[in-house]
Structures are given as C-alpha cells and as structure tokens.
Amino acid sequence: MEKIKLTYEEAYKELALIASEIENETISVDVLAVKVKRASDLITFCQAKLKSTESEVNKIIAQMENSTQ
Structure with missing residues (x-):
C-alpha cells in the first residue's frame, strides 16, 4: 500500500x-477516481489489520487457556 507506517486509527x-x-x-470529478482508489486501499489495509489483530488475540487466548490446564 504505502511505505509510511500507517495505524488503523x-x-x-x-x-x-x-x-x-x-x-x-465536495470532491471534484477530477479527483473522484483517485479518492475511490485510496478508499479501496484503506479498506484493504483496515481489513488486514483487523484479521491480524484477531489472529494475535486468539493465539494469546489459546496460550492462556493452555497455561491454566
């Protein structure tokens, strides 16, 4: 997506x-396609970040459950 580190927020x-x-x-027709492309990239980034976070949380929960057994 982009080289700069971007946070979910x-x-x-x-x-x-x-x-x-x-x-x-308020967007001119001239930049509409650029904005829609950027929005698409941001949606992809946010979805990937949420999936990654969910995976990490599930791993932590699994580790906690295994350590208490």
Whole structure:
C-alpha cells in the first residue's frame, strides 16, 4: 500500500473523511477516481489489520487457556 507506517486509527479517519467528502459531493470529478482508489486501499489495509489483530488475540487466548490446564 504505502511505505509510511500507517495505524488503523489513521486509516479509519482518512477513510471516514473520504466517505464524507463523497457523500457531501465536495470532491471534484477530477479527483473522484483517485479518492475511490485510496478508499479501496484503506479498506484493504483496515481489513488486514483487523484479521491480524484477531489472529494475535486468539493465539494469546489459546496460550492462556493452555497455561491454566
């Protein structure tokens, strides 16, 4: 996606801003495709981050359950 380290919160805020601009029709037609592409990239990033976090949490829970048995 991009080289700069992006947090989930930053990606979500940018995505919300793009959605708001599209809903309020404040984006010019000239940049609409660029914004939609960026939104798509941000959605992909957020989904991957959520899946990764879910996987890590599940591993931690499994380790905790195994250590108490």
